[in-house]
Amino acid sequence: MQSLTNHYHQLLGLPSNWTVETVKLSITGKQVEIRLIYAGNHVECPVCGQTGKRYDHSGEQRWRHLDTMQFETILVARLPRCECKEHGVKTAQAPWAARHSRFTLLFESFAIELLQHCANIKAAADLLRLSWQAVNQIMRRAVARGLSRRNTEAMAYLGIDEKSFKAGHQYVTTLNDLEQGCVLEVLEHRTGEAAKALLESLNQQQKQQVKAVAADMWQPFASAVRELLPQADLVHDRFHISKYLNEAVDAVRRKESRMLDQAGDRRLVGSKYVWLRNPEQMREQQRLELNKLLAGEFKTGQAWALKNLFRVFWQLGCADAASTFFEYWSRRVDEVGLTPMIKVKEMLRRHLVNILTYFRHRITNAVSEGLNSKIQIVKASARGFRQFESYRNRILFYCGKLNMALEA
Numbered sequence: 067m068q069s070l071t072n073h074y075h076q077l078l079g080l081p082s083n084w085t086v087e088t089v090k091l092s093i094t095g096k097q098v099e100i101r102l103i104y105a106g107n108h109v110e111c112p113v114c115g116q117t118g119k120r121y122d123h124s125g126e127q128r129w130r131h132l133d134t135m136q137f138e139t140i141l142v143a144r145l146p147r148c149e150c151k152e153h154g155v156k157t158a159q160a161p162w163a164a165r166h167s168r169f170t171l172l173f174e175s176f177a178i179e180l181l182q183h184c185a186n187i188k189a190a191a192d193l194l195r196l197s198w199q200a201v202n203q204i205m206r207r208a209v210a211r212g213l214s215r216r217n218t219e220a221m222a223y224l225g226i227d228e229k230s231f232k233a234g235h236q237y238v239t240t241l242n243d244l245e246q247g248c249v250l251e252v253l254e255h256r257t258g259e260a261a262k263a264l265l266e267s268l269n270q271q272q273k274q275q276v277k278a279v280a281a282d283m284w285q286p287f288a289s290a291v292r293e294l295l296p297q298a299d300l301v302h303d304r305f306h307i308s309k310y311l312n313e314a315v316d317a318v319r320r321k322e323s324r325m326l327d328q329a330g331d332r333r334l335v336g337s338k339y340v341w342l343r344n345p346e347q348m349r350e351q352q353r354l355e356l357n358k359l360l361a362g363e364f365k366t367g368q369a370w371a372l373k374n375l376f377r378v379f380w381q382l383g384c385a386d387a388a389s390t391f392f393e394y395w396s397r398r399v400d401e402v403g404l405t406p407m408i409k410v411k412e413m414l415r416r417h418l419v420n421i422l423t424y425f426r427h428r429i430t431n432a433v434s435e436g437l438n439s440k441i442q443i444v445k446a447s448a449r450g451f452r453q454f455e456s457y458r459n460r461i462l463f464y465c466g467k468l469n470m471a472l473e474a
């Protein structure tokens with residue numbers, strides 16, 4: 067047994083004033099319990115770091131450690147209390163764990179590492195044999211640590227975006243750093259107040275350094291930017307715009323398909339995604355499918371052509387050329403005369419000034435679209451987030467690019 071206690075003393079990298087008292091092995095419980103004892107007469111005050119006399123020991127505590135040969139390993143100890151001249155009696159910090167953590171530094175670091183690289187939170191939790199609650203606790207602490215370390219360097223390009231939450235019935239608003247490609251903060255609801263509060267989370271200096279913000283054409287977002295970042299350009303980004311165009315194409319298709327269906331023609335039924343696909347990413351089969359539909363000379367095909375024609379807009383070299391193109395495109399839309407397309411065109415015209423800002427900054431929420439795939443990981447494991455707080459923590463854990471490392 068002596069060698070086992072020595073072994074654990076070395077394995078845990080304990081300071082000399084801590085000793086391993088016993089190592090209790092439960093074969094049936096598949097558990098190793100390591101009891102540690104503080105032998106020193108002096109204790110460091112956790113507040114000021116000065117060494118004071120040992121006063122007594124606090125109550126017994128337990129910490130989950132990394133498994134030993136697949137045996138769950140638990141450290142048990144009573145932390146010494148220090149009598150500090152300045153701060154009175156204080157419980158010392160355990161050298162193997164972060165304050166208020168039920169896990170050792172090594173275990174917690176391993177859990178964070180695993181969660182970060184696992185595309186499935188449930189699988190990581192199972193592998194660690196941790197409850198949902200424990201996983202949430204580790205993530206919450208990791209995010210808080212990361213946010214406190216976040217450098218407050220200038221952020222020139224921001225994005226305001228929304229994500230669905232609670233199986234799509236509710237929304238959260240996110241503030242993204244478009245250069246770093248990360249989520250800075252998440253707030254509940256999709257409102258002007260949420261957008262304002264997000265921008266308020268920046269300090270005065272940061273606010274002044276923002277050059278442009280990419281956001282949807284939604285008025286409350288625009289107002290928040292104008293009010294709080296008056297010097298910044300608003301850029302209505304292409305990803306939101308292409309979403310509106312796609313919705314318009316689909317509105318045309320639904321109406322047309324319904325009318326054809328009444329006459330027994332079912333060619334447009336189930337064709338929704340054929341019209342929405344990006345032509346560059348189509349496989350041969352999908353291209354044939356589209357060509358067949360285009361040959362049918364449907365109104366939907368005309369709407370589809372207008373949507374695709376608009377892609378040229380983003381490829382132009384400057385705002386003047388884009389503005390000229392927009393007039394040409396608008397005329398085409400009017401000639402074709404499909405109401406859903408005309409509606410989008412009018413909306414774009416109303417916001418054209420803040421769409422043309424794209425050519426000055428060339429920012430889009432594309433970065434946050436990339437973040438969406440990570441947010442899918444978060445959502446896939448959600449099973450209905452009851453609490454906004456845990457959803458926020460998970461978004462920041464996976465998409466915040468935070469330094470969440472534990473310091474030994």
Ligand SMILES: [Zn+2]
Pocket residue numbers: 111112113114115116150151152153154
């Ligand atoms: Zn002190």
